[in-house]
Amino acid sequence: MYLGIDIGGGSIKATLLNQKLEVLQQESLVTNPNWTNEEFLFGVLEIIKKFPKEKMHGIGIGTPGPLDIETGIIYHSANLKNLKQVPLKSFLQKYYSIPIIINNDANCAALGEYYFGNGKGVNNLLVVALGTGLGAGWVYEGKLFNGYKGNGMELGHITIVYKGALCGCGQQGCAESYFSTKGLLGRYFEQTKIQLNSAQEFFDKVKAGDVHAKYVFQLGIEIFAECLRSIIHIINPEKIILVGGISNAYDLIELPLKEYLQKIVFPELWNYTRIEKGLNVAGSLGAASLLFQENLC
């Protein structure tokens, strides 16, 4: 049995799967943004303890980075501000002497789509996570690309607009600063001095014909298309799957995105790469997939 744990924005969710990949049990726990390292570690332990120990053959954990997948240390977290150098893996390993694998949430989302979603059996699969930020995970020939200590695929932080908009990372012109919740809301604020609260609110304005929202949306689509052009020209994915909150507006995004991409991607690659919306497989299933992938259980 595989236990998958998703450390999300406001909660920790866990799912136990059997060998047929059927869901046996699910649990969740609300996190407190002021948690210390210790409170966080015991929070994760608490949720794991809700599952029968003898049934567990491995634990996969997905978390926002930055982290070190080799040591299983989370360096810090955007949502849990007090966390610093959290030794998650070594802490849990004291209680559970089964394989424990930790990876970043975008990588888990990619594996989730590969095993449970719209990416089944795709030899060269890129999953782009469009949420607060812009991340991605790459499954190539059945294997997750981890890169250096799991830092692979910071797709949001490739430069598209030289000397462009300021990004949360401190640099200018990153894809994320134009096409992510932060990016779209930030560019909209620049135009209007109005601070929207969610991507949903932004897309409602686009649908209602708000001129500024439409401008920011079209710019975002073009920058995101240039970002996909870059990654298509680099790794030639067979399929690109969009997941995350912003993918809920796929009906709005699909047509202008594909129209623009068709103009800018090399034709032989454009004819090869399919783009579609993902199933938005639960993060805990993606985290459990870390275990199948490594053939540890």
Place this chain on the structure above:
Amino acid sequence: MYLGIDIGGGSIKATLLNQKLEVLQQESLVTNPNWTNEEFLFGVLEIIKKFPKEKMHGIGIGTPGPLDIETGIIYHSANLKNLKQVPLKSFLQKYYSIPIIINNDANCAALGEYYFGNGKGVNNLLVVALGTGLGAGWVYEGKLFNGYKGNGMELGHITIVYKGALCGCGQQGCAESYFSTKGLLGRYFEQTKIQLNSAQEFFDKVKAGDVHAKYVFQLGIEIFAECLRSIIHIINPEKIILVGGISNAYDLIELPLKEYLQKIVFPELWNYTRIEKGLNVAGSLGAASLLFQENLC
């Protein structure tokens, strides 16, 4: 014994290696830019015939693309304008029933640095070829990344300057349109209406303190740094090696490139990725490396 063939700008060069990777024999042939498919095919055959057939266990061929590495067809060539859909592999296979592998020249350059140059034993190696254009090859965990039909890594055609300078590919703002011989000379022409004839001539002007050359050079360095930032954030190379004609000006390039990169790359990756000049291993050695790689001989 391995035969490596490099189809270059004005000539075809071939090298025979023994199993210790020592050079046994070298031959070359000047090409004619007006060659038809047939003349080209018999030209390649002619050079291969100069080597003892019984000693050859495989032929590796590097050529500018676009090509299909599966069928061994070269679609067309920038230097030999009359070539079209050249069935190089199937033609040679009629005369030689040994393994014949064809790949693009940037990929061969990457393998050349991996086996013979400054990239020996590097687990995640990116080789950037800075010549007329900007290309790259990636050797990851000892294996060349081919991507779709060998089209992997069109690093010159990732977008860095949204709506920027017109590139030879027809799109705008590609890295290649700022930092390659074509790019540097093109941008210099925009500034001065003076058409330089070579990268050497351009770098001489930079050294002589020509204001326009210095501006175009600094812009080129910054755009190239942004391009490397993108690829570092995507595939996390352990080492990046620069080869090709422009790498001859590495003494001029190194300092400003690294200074700018340090400001824009995520610190953990900047501390990890080394950048250096390659040995500019002969293309025919890189082409022969296609054979070791695939373990066919």
